[in-house]
Amino acid sequence: MNYDDETLMAYADGELDAAQRAEIGAAVAGDPELARRVEKHRALRADVAGAFADVIDQPMPQRLLSAANAGAAAGASRGGKVLQFPSRGSRPPGPRWQAREWAAMAASVVLGVVISWRVFAPAEGGLVAANGGALVARGQLAAALDQQLASNQRREDSVQIGLTFKARDGNFCRSFTLRDAKTAGLACRGGGEWQIAATAAAEIPAGQVSQAGSALPAAILSAVEARMAGDALDAAGEESARRGGWDSKR
Amino acid sequence: MTNGTEEISERIVGLLPRLRRFARSLSRNQHDADDLVQSAVERAWKNIEQLKPGANLGSWMFGIMKNAWIDDRRARGRRGEVPLPDDSGSHPAVSPADADARRWSVSEAMSKLPEEQRLAIALVLVEGMSYKEAAAALEIPIGTLTSRLARGRTALAAELGDSA
Numbered sequence: 001m002n003y004d005d006e007t008l009m010a011y012a013d014g015e016l017d018a019a020q021r022a023e024i025g026a027a028v029a030g031d032p033e034l035a036r037r038v039e040k041h042r043a044l045r046a047d048v049a050g051a052f053a054d055v056i057d058q059p060m061p062q063r064l065l066s067a068a069n070a071g072a073a074a075g076a077s078r079g080g081k082v083l084q085f086p087s088r089g090s091r092p093p094g095p096r097w098q099a100r101e102w103a104a105m106a107a108s109v110v111l112g113v114v115i116s117w118r119v120f121a122p123a124e125g126g127l128v129a130a131n132g133g134a135l136v137a138r139g140q141l142a143a144a145l146d147q148q149l150a151s152n153q154r155r156e157d158s159v160q161i162g163l164t165f166k167a168r169d170g171n172f173c174r175s176f177t178l179r180d181a182k183t184a185g186l187a188c189r190g191g192g193e194w195q196i197a198a199t200a201a202a203e204i205p206a207g208q209v210s211q212a213g214s215a216l217p218a219a220i221l222s223a224v225e226a227r228m229a230g231d232a233l234d235a236a237g238e239e240s241a242r243r244g245g246w247d248s249k250r
Numbered sequence: 251m252t253n254g255t256e257e258i259s260e261r262i263v264g265l266l267p268r269l270r271r272f273a274r275s276l277s278r279n280q281h282d283a284d285d286l287v288q289s290a291v292e293r294a295w296k297n298i299e300q301l302k303p304g305a306n307l308g309s310w311m312f313g314i315m316k317n318a319w320i321d322d323r324r325a326r327g328r329r330g331e332v333p334l335p336d337d338s339g340s341h342p343a344v345s346p347a348d349a350d351a352r353r354w355s356v357s358e359a360m361s362k363l364p365e366e367q368r369l370a371i372a373l374v375l376v377e378g379m380s381y382k383e384a385a386a387a388l389e390i391p392i393g394t395l396t397s398r399l400a401r402g403r404t405a406l407a408a409e410l411g412d413s414a
Contacts, residue, residue, distance in 0.1 A: 006397065006400045009399065009400055010381070015381050040407065044406060044407055047356065048406065050352065051352050051356035052275050052356075052376050056267045056268070056271055060267070060270075063284070064266055064291065067287075067288045068263045068291050069263065070291075071259055071295040126382070139380045
């Protein structure tokens, strides 16, 4: 069976619906050439994303913070007032904010807003969707849960996979962390999708690969322990489960 | 209205790191990228009445940034300006050398893409938007977004493969 490049790209990006994803997933599992093409899409995506990833953690210039706050500082932007913006076109005077100061400010003022907005707002890439009472993974999160292996993931991948294991009900579960959203979670197979079983705030030092289990918040670890039957899968077990399309009956 | 305005301020501050990353993937140096972010944020405040209640602030802001970038490129083209050189190597304390090198080659490859492909790549691959979200921010149908994304990826892969 042959698939066009746009379909494989959409598969690699986690953009197909569950039925299409299952179909392509099965085809990819049985065809190394298709698997190679999907992997090329995924690798290019990781390369491009990784190239700009550290911009997120760089010190924020004061002039941008001032511009962002200009509406509130003026009191009422809707009143038709002319707002004063900092001048553009020159580098900011004095030292830029250090990462630590910016981080402290972000933590104290906007972190709560950012976390909740990032994880659930569609602009983050629609990482989850509600489906019949369950939250299910979408977009990059679904793609990572489907394809990414903890054994060979890249540091710059925005979703990091932790533990993969079989739950007492026989379904596969995987723990994950969302680096940008500073959120950890547990997803388990159900209805052909990845259902989100638990989430919690996670602090991930920039650039650190989450090692199996160690970086998981207590709430996620206890959700894992409550479900896990036997041991977590090793690299070979993980790969074999992926090859089987995360279908526990195989 | 003050509470609403303050809340919007906070959310824009929260968006700044991502807006900067988006700008950085479009412009080849950080100073131009920050100018772009500033100009987009100023436009947003000037047109804040157009933000409909319940609308997604993120999509709206990314759309404004797209327009600001295209307008800026048109203006530079008319003035015959040459963009400032890339300064990827100027933050050694923040990013390791290999990240600089990789960003340089990816930036280089992206700068050769047509505008519309660069925008699609930046929103989906760099910002991690879904196709639907990216199409909405760019105000184009999903099919158009998908084909620009596929063409951009093919060109990028060829460019990066050649330079490796």
